[in-house]
Amino acid sequence: MLVELFQDAARGCRQRSPLNHALLTAAAEDLAAGGVTASVMAGSERDRRGTVPGLRFAGSLHRLVLEGKAPGLAKHYPSVGGATDLGNLWADVEPVLAEYADELRGLVRSTVVQTNEPGRTAPLYGGLLVAAGRAAQAAGRTEPYPVRLLEIGASGGLNLRPHRVGYRLSDGRVLGDKRSRLQLDPEWTGLPPTDLDAPLELVERAGCDLKPVDVSTLDGQRQLSSFVWPDQLDRWRRLQRAMRLAVDDPVKVERAAGPDWLRRHLAQPRPGVLTVVWHSVVWQYVSPAQRAQGRTVLAEAAAQATPESPLALLVYEPRERVGGLFRFDLLLRLWPAGISLHLGSGSGHGIPFTWDEQRWS
Ligand SMILES: C[S@@+](CC[C@H](N)C(=O)[O-])C[C@H]1O[C@@H](n2cnc3c(N)ncnc32)[C@H](O)[C@@H]1O
Known part of the structure; x- marks a missing residue:
């Protein structure tokens, strides 16, 4: 179920955000294989579709980048001056998920998608x-x-x-x-x-x-x-x-x-x-x-x-x-x-x- 919600979120980003599309596609595969994404999303497995768990995951990771905690990943994030290298993105995401799994789990669980446009x-x-x-x-x-x-x-x-x-x-x-x-x-x-x-x-x-x-x-x-x-x-x-x-x-x-x-x-x-x-x-x-x-x-x-x-x-x-x-x-x-x-x-x-x-x- 969570895998499907990640795949849905990835599809929603395909036209407008190659970075989030690649991130969520790889994260969905990792989730299905029981990788580190599953550890980050522990406790959120039964969240409702309307709470958009995939975007909460992507937003929480973005937050770590904005806080300067993931310099190895920041180079892919244009919001902090990076240029996305889609081929190497996941290889740079995985170590951050592993190092900050507890913090990310807390962020994903406590946050709601808040956009003010x-x-x-x-x-x-x-x-x-x-x-x-x-x-x-x-x-x-x-x-x-x-x-x-x-x-x-x-x-x-x-x-x-x-x-x-x-x-x-x-x-x-x-x-x-x-x-x-x-x-x-x-x-x-x-x-x-x-x-x-x-x-x-x-x-x-x-x-x-x-x-x-x-x-x-x-x-x-x-x-x-x-x-x-x-x-x-x-x-x-x-x-x-x-x-x-x-x-x-x-x-x-x-x-x-x-x-x-x-x-x-x-x-x-x-x-x-x-x-x-x-x-x-x-x-x-x-x-x-x-x-x-x-x-x-x-x-x-x-x-x-x-x-x-x-x-x-x-x-x-x-x-x-x-x-x-x-x-x-x-x-x-x-x-x-x-x-x-x-x-x-x-x-x-x-x-x-x-x-x-x-x-x-
Ligand atoms: C998608 S955001 C849109 C924010 C803003 N109106 C904009 O257009 O940028 C929806 C907002 O509605 C708020 N909201 C949802 N139900 C509400 C309610 N019953 N009373 C007040 N605010 C509510 C949410 O907390 C969230 O901040």
């Missing part, structure tokens, strides 16, 4: 511009609403500063903060259906997560970094910059379950402000009971929404499989305006993204 800030930014503009239009205002952003499942909170990021469009324009240390190439086809010159004013930001990551600590930074596939250098650099931005502009991510936290925050209306509830790549991890609770909390708040205190739900979640890969959709609902829009679709990391407004029912 700053690329998802790009569809969020466009979605917020549309939300603030359409809510204002519906209320007969000439200016977009300022926004209160409430994020569920915020992880390290890296998507809580969309107005502090620059977005370089293919026509040479830069939206957002042109001087930000985080400049994204959002690879947009089409554009957000709104006035892109309108400023995005965020008057309040808050997030919650069942397992928040504190990116102001080295431990938190290493945790998020270890789950970026080590040969995906664009993502790696994006993450490092986003973490530095988060340290410069801290926003607290509270340890709490989404529905309880949301109920508390929505109980305090903010007149003159559009409250936006946002989540990305969270819904699949939420239990059915919590989903039902979340829907109730939102429906109650939606029933109370007024033109003076409007409410929006903005989500970026996988919805449909297209050619073996999930398509992620950006969806918006606005109350009391009664507007429901499918704004567009993109990749799991938010980049590239295609804007394509349709009604969402």
